[in-house]
Amino acid sequence: MAEQREKLHIVLFPWLAFGHIGPFFELAKLIAQKGHKISFISTPRNIHRLPKVPENLQPLVDLIELPLPRVDKLPENAEATVDIPKHIIPYLKLAFDGLEQPLTKFLERCKPHWIIYDFAPYWLPPISSKLGISCIFFSIFSASGLYLFLDDYTRKASESELNTWFPEDHYEANESGVSDVFRLLRISNGAQVIAIRTCMEIEGEPLKLCESIYKRSMIPVGLLTPSLQFSEDSNDENWNTIRNWLDKQEKGSVIYIAFGSEVTLSDENFTEITMGIEMSGFPFFWVLKKQNTSSVELQDMVGNNSGKGIVWRTWAPQMRILSHKSIGGFLTHCGWSSVIESLQIGCPLVLLPFQNEQFIVARLMEEKKVGFKVQRSEDEGKFTRDSLANALRSVMLEEEGKTYRNQAEEMSKLFGNKELHKKYADEFVDYMETHRPIIKN
């Protein structure tokens, strides 16, 4: 009989963003399902925003709260990118770096076998190696995004589009004291391997490119088919309100509009999107949290539509909404989690990337014909109400949208293949079991 090896103790330490905390939490549950002990570390408010740990996993999953140090310019109670405007994010990174001491004390005390960390804590690899703890960098980005981020930096890309993909603040040391590229290079060099939220069937080639540019083994962990990811998703009062409105709409008639937890629209983009939705004439459900919407256009749009659209101003249960039969398309910023969630249920995409690796995800989705990209001007990279309305019609209208709907349906067999993605996660856990460090007592 195979000897029963001692179960592992694994620490997970995500960056302070919902696009990261969600996938890390999903990975933690998959690891715990194999009987290993998990310490999931974040700040108090983020821990409280996680959904309940399933009953059967609670004995194995410890949610560890490390209070976020105070930093000037970081508002009280701000503990994730969703809580602040984009220009304050460097101060959140500065506060995050202040977790070095308390985290070190925790690691000295509990001596885990592994720590799975994110792109931000550049100071963590030397601490872990001193303590004999093995490190894994878990990239919640797609392999395409992870590859091009470094390739663009090393190649100083000439194409105009690339230069807007990763604005200078990713390369220049910002108010956090170090650039994102510096963080990423330190993190990946300090990791034994790099785990990526993808699979060979979707990104076989980009995974090989990542191995060459990062000079590390890449382990795809699958897409981590998320369940409800955040406590807010279980707010039944909100969901009942939303579902009552969706139930009144025709099947496949509503465009769901959401730009993740970080994008704040410029006044110009906000107006063009508002007018583009109006011109398209489709019923819409628009999640609009970080926006000053005193503008007349929005009031008019919602008013004129006489209930044809909902502008939702707080956290929306995205997974539940996307699964509703009245949703016919998703106008998205192309955040990797949002794209995965949409294609798991076969919902076609209207692609409107704004920053970072979203442009790369948009290109990947265009190649797979599961979505139509909103055209932007060659010179300034701007879109208009006309190009937005045209993109909405290309996906939502019966004839024009047929290809995207059929392809998205086809892709859902891969994106939503729970057995396939669980196999990837199981193989990742097997790697950690067979490559465990010898713990020095």
Ligand SMILES: C[C@@H]1O[C@H](OP(=O)(O)OP(=O)(O)OC[C@H]2O[C@@H](n3ccc(=O)[nH]c3=O)[C@H](O)[C@@H]2O)[C@H](O)[C@H](O)[C@H]1O
């Ligand atoms: C580093 C950065 O992480 C970002 O994450 P962001 O939160 O913007 O987007 P998603 O990855 O879709 O993640 C957003 C997640 O939040 C959920 N959600 C969000 C708002 C809401 O009201 N309700 C919800 O359920 C949504 O379902 C998804 O799971 C982007 O990737 C960006 O490209 C990347 O560089």
